[in-house]
Amino acid sequence: MASSYSKSESKKLATWYFTVAATLFGAQLLFGLVAAIQYVMPGFLFEILDFSVARMVHINALVVWMVFAMFGSVYWLLPDETGIETVGIGLGKLLFWVFTAAVTVVVLVYLFIQVGPADETSIWFIHEGREYIEAPRWADLGITVVALGFVANLFMTGIKGNRSGIVTVLMADMIAFAGLYLTGMFYTDNISIDQFWWWWVIHLWVEATWEVFVGALAAYGLITMIGAHRKVVEMWLWIEVAMLFGSGILGMGHHYFWIGTPEYWWEIGALFSALEPLPLVAMFIHVLYDWGKMQGEEAAKGQDLSVITNKPAFTWFIMNALGNFLGAGVWGFFHTMPQVNLYTHGTQFTSAHGHLAFFGAYATILIGMMYLAVQGKNNIKILNNTKSSIWAVSMIVGGVVGMTVALTLAGYSDVIISRAQMGATWAGYFDAQATTWLVQGLVWRLLMGVVTFVGFLFLVKDLLSIGKATHHVR
Amino acid sequence: MATKSVWSDNRFWQRTAAWVTGFASVLLIWLTFDTSAQISMGTDADLQNGVTKRVPGPTVINYKVTYEMNKKRQHEIPVIGGMNAEGTSAFQEKENFFGRDNWSEEEAGALLHLGKLASQTKNCMNCHTLLGNGAYYAPDLTKAWLDPAWGPEGSMQAMTGKETKEEAMAEFLQNPSQYPTHARMMPNLGITAEEAKGLVAFLKHLSSIDTNGFPRNFGKIQGAVNGK
Amino acid sequence: MVDEALMSRDILVDDFLTIFISSTLVLIFGGFYVGIYTAIKVKLLKNWMMYIGYFFWILTAYCLYLMGSLMHVNDFTAKALVVAAIGLLLLPHAVYYMQDHVHQENEH
Numbered sequence: 001m002a003s004s005y006s007k008s009e010s011k012k013l014a015t016w017y018f019t020v021a022a023t024l025f026g027a028q029l030l031f032g033l034v035a036a037i038q039y040v041m042p043g044f045l046f047e048i049l050d051f052s053v054a055r056m057v058h059i060n061a062l063v064v065w066m067v068f069a070m071f072g073s074v075y076w077l078l079p080d081e082t083g084i085e086t087v088g089i090g091l092g093k094l095l096f097w098v099f100t101a102a103v104t105v106v107v108l109v110y111l112f113i114q115v116g117p118a119d120e121t122s123i124w125f126i127h128e129g130r131e132y133i134e135a136p137r138w139a140d141l142g143i144t145v146v147a148l149g150f151v152a153n154l155f156m157t158g159i160k161g162n163r164s165g166i167v168t169v170l171m172a173d174m175i176a177f178a179g180l181y182l183t184g185m186f187y188t189d190n191i192s193i194d195q196f197w198w199w200w201v202i203h204l205w206v207e208a209t210w211e212v213f214v215g216a217l218a219a220y221g222l223i224t225m226i227g228a229h230r231k232v233v234e235m236w237l238w239i240e241v242a243m244l245f246g247s248g249i250l251g252m253g254h255h256y257f258w259i260g261t262p263e264y265w266w267e268i269g270a271l272f273s274a275l276e277p278l279p280l281v282a283m284f285i286h287v288l289y290d291w292g293k294m295q296g297e298e299a300a301k302g303q304d305l306s307v308i309t310n311k312p313a314f315t316w317f318i319m320n321a322l323g324n325f326l327g328a329g330v331w332g333f334f335h336t337m338p339q340v341n342l343y344t345h346g347t348q349f350t351s352a353h354g355h356l357a358f359f360g361a362y363a364t365i366l367i368g369m370m371y372l373a374v375q376g377k378n379n380i381k382i383l384n385n386t387k388s389s390i391w392a393v394s395m396i397v398g399g400v401v402g403m404t405v406a407l408t409l410a411g412y413s414d415v416i417i418s419r420a421q422m423g424a425t426w427a428g429y430f431d432a433q434a435t436t437w438l439v440q441g442l443v444w445r446l447l448m449g450v451v452t453f454v455g456f457l458f459l460v461k462d463l464l465s466i467g468k469a470t471h472h473v474r
Numbered sequence: 475m476a477t478k479s480v481w482s483d484n485r486f487w488q489r490t491a492a493w494v495t496g497f498a499s500v501l502l503i504w505l506t507f508d509t510s511a512q513i514s515m516g517t518d519a520d521l522q523n524g525v526t527k528r529v530p531g532p533t534v535i536n537y538k539v540t541y542e543m544n545k546k547r548q549h550e551i552p553v554i555g556g557m558n559a560e561g562t563s564a565f566q567e568k569e570n571f572f573g574r575d576n577w578s579e580e581e582a583g584a585l586l587h588l589g590k591l592a593s594q595t596k597n598c599m600n601c602h603t604l605l606g607n608g609a610y611y612a613p614d615l616t617k618a619w620l621d622p623a624w625g626p627e628g629s630m631q632a633m634t635g636k637e638t639k640e641e642a643m644a645e646f647l648q649n650p651s652q653y654p655t656h657a658r659m660m661p662n663l664g665i666t667a668e669e670a671k672g673l674v675a676f677l678k679h680l681s682s683i684d685t686n687g688f689p690r691n692f693g694k695i696q697g698a699v700n701g702k
Numbered sequence: 703m704v705d706e707a708l709m710s711r712d713i714l715v716d717d718f719l720t721i722f723i724s725s726t727l728v729l730i731f732g733g734f735y736v737g738i739y740t741a742i743k744v745k746l747l748k749n750w751m752m753y754i755g756y757f758f759w760i761l762t763a764y765c766l767y768l769m770g771s772l773m774h775v776n777d778f779t780a781k782a783l784v785v786a787a788i789g790l791l792l793l794p795h796a797v798y799y800m801q802d803h804v805h806q807e808n809e810h
Contacts, residue, residue, distance in 0.1 A: 050601075053600075055609050115594050115663050118591040126595065187591075195607060238488050242495070250501060259684060260513050261512070263547075329505035
């Protein structure tokens with residue numbers, strides 16, 4: 001490794017970010033469980049911690065832990081890629097504390113104040129009530145400052161040190177990431193305009209800039225974990241950027257079918273949605289192809305050993321390639337065409353897709369990065385799996401896939417009853433909610449949520465203890 | 475050494491990525507200008523002059539709103555103030571909203587402003603969906619104003635004991651747990667009488683937005699669509 | 703811009719399941735096609751397996767057709783689906799071609 005943990009402040013800072021990220025991941029799962037219980041037992045914490053509050057914390061913790069882990073990942077890989085210590089590390093540390101403190105205050109306000117009167121003060125200090133980006137406006141401004149500081153560090157380091165292809169992609173991507181957040185901060189009485197710009201943040205984050213970020217992490221991972229050739233990996237990264245942005249930016253169209261926007265978005269959305277799975281398929285084969293190639297080279301040298309230097313991280317990276325393909329690709333595609341989306345939009349199908357896509361595309365690879373950090377921190381040459389690593393990955397992946405399947409079955413019932421047969425009314429909605437498939441689907445979702453949470457406990461235990469195990473190559 | 479090919483040249487792919495991204499972004503920005511103009515909110519003058527806007531002005535609350543199948547577009551569209559010969563809004567037929575059908579542009583605008591603010595501060599979207607976006611714990615509110623359950627013969631209106639749809643909705647919003655319809659109840663969110671009025675105006679305005687036919691067959695069918 | 707209505711007919715209740723399953727299988731079969739191609743190129747599978755790979759691509763194309771016809775897509779969308787199917791057919795070939803080029807340049 002180009003620069004070791006003990007010498008790099010950037011890597012230390014990365015581990016701080018990962019620690020908070022893992023904590024928030026736990027919070028996300030806990031509040032998800034509360035919401036899942038409320039589906040099954042509606043009286044649970046009624047008017048104490050209502051579904052709306054639990055769900056808000058659930059999805060906000062999701063977004064924030066991922067952003068923390070993304071920042072951490074960049075601070076981790078930056079010294080390796082650029083060959084120098086991150087510039088402005090003091091600023092980075094300060095911003096870390098500011099960010100962590102702000103998130104804590106926001107969550108406490110969500111939990112203990114919950115709702116405010118219908119005025120601008122509530123928007124400024126309680127929450128904005130816009131799914132995923134509920135953070136109150138003061139926090140919006142704070143997040144923007146933190147993000148800009150982070151981008152500044154990335155740029156200064158990239159310019160001063162060796163600017164590799166991966167760093168170049170990250171620089172371009174992170175500036176878009178920070179800039180797009182600004183489009184989700186203003187208030188308007190016109191809900192169509194509101195949702196139009198809201199999607200600029202949500203869609204252009206998760207289906208464009210975050211995906212490219214994942215591409216860059218995968219490239220870094222392939223180089224560090226299996227010694228893939230940098231030139232191949234970086235060329236591939238550029239192709240992915242072209243494919244992801246080429247299909248993802250206008251893939252926005254599939255969110256503009258029904259929010260008041262003109263009909264031409266149907267055609268744009270249909271066309272680019274049909275193309276969007278292609279880069280995901282391509283990313284998947286690329287990882288397998290490089291792995292096969294590197295293993296083949298080793299075999300040609302007469303070596304029978306695995307080329308993988310970090311088994312648990314590589315497992316999570318493979319889960320990422322697979323999960324991205326399944327969650328964003330398969331589960332996205334089957335309800336994306338406008339003809340079908342007319343009936344499936346805003347049903348449990350969307351929820352099924354959301355769970356597997358966020359997990360498959362982002363949670364997996366970020367957990368993989370945490371394992372890379374554990375390896376670096378403990379100065380281990382080859383990190384092997386422990387029993388806990390295997391339990392963690394099996395239970396978390398199994399749990400999330402289980403929740404997704406359960407929600408998909410529930411969603412089918414939702415679509416058929418409430419939309420296709422009952423014309424989407426209040427009564428139709430509750431008729432669908434009462435069907436056996438939906439009721440049982442949500443019970444299974446809860447059970448699978450518990451499985452996921454237990455898997456998370458194994459993950460935490462493993463991240464804290466795997467470095468001390470003795471079966472690694474040091 | 476194999477011959478250098480453009481296909482394996484990093485700079486070529488870097489430029490391709492930049493051009494593709496740039497082109498897609500420019501296209502998106504251009505479409506954004508066009509769409510923004512089309513979804514900008516209309517005015518009272520538009521309504522009076524019979525100008526159809528995808529998002530009508532706030533004074534739409536003075537008019538009767540329905541949701542009708544349009545032959546030309548092959549899906550349902552909001553019809554404001556009765557239907558004309560082409561099957562679109564006639565902007566004629568008015569309807570009382572909290573006892574009046576002469577809300578001025580300022581009054582209606584203030585009411586909508588309050589309602590939209592309330593929809594955010596009360597966190598509607600984390601249980602309900604609005605325009606199909608949000609959470610799936612409670613019914614979609616896109617066309618809630620047109621839901622038969624709130625109409626004169628509807629169970630919800632009867633339950634609150636109010637004379638009109640808007641009063642029934644406002645009453646429910648203020649005391650949701652007094653009117654439980656299912657085991658899954660709406661919690662009390664401290665919605666005041668004025669905020670409830672604003673929210674109902676917001677919902678009526680929401681129902682008048684042209685959503686390209688979403689949701690399909692709203693309130694029209696009570697069984698499977700099986701006719702070819 | 704829209705000369706033919708995109709949604710001329712309701713989807714029949716009985717057709718939904720077929721639509722969902724076929725559109726899921728589009729990517730699953732597509733994934734098999736691409737996976738088999740890749741596995742052959744890294745010599746995990748024998749060359750003749752490629753016929754099975756192409757068979758999966760045909761299944762993909764059929765599922766796209768089935769899905770498209772049951773949801774009554776208009777001409778434009780039908781063309782978009784054909785483009786996507788052809789794109790999937792070419793994708794692994796293009797990827798392999800490029801990867802191979804780079805590897806050769808780096809290793810010799």
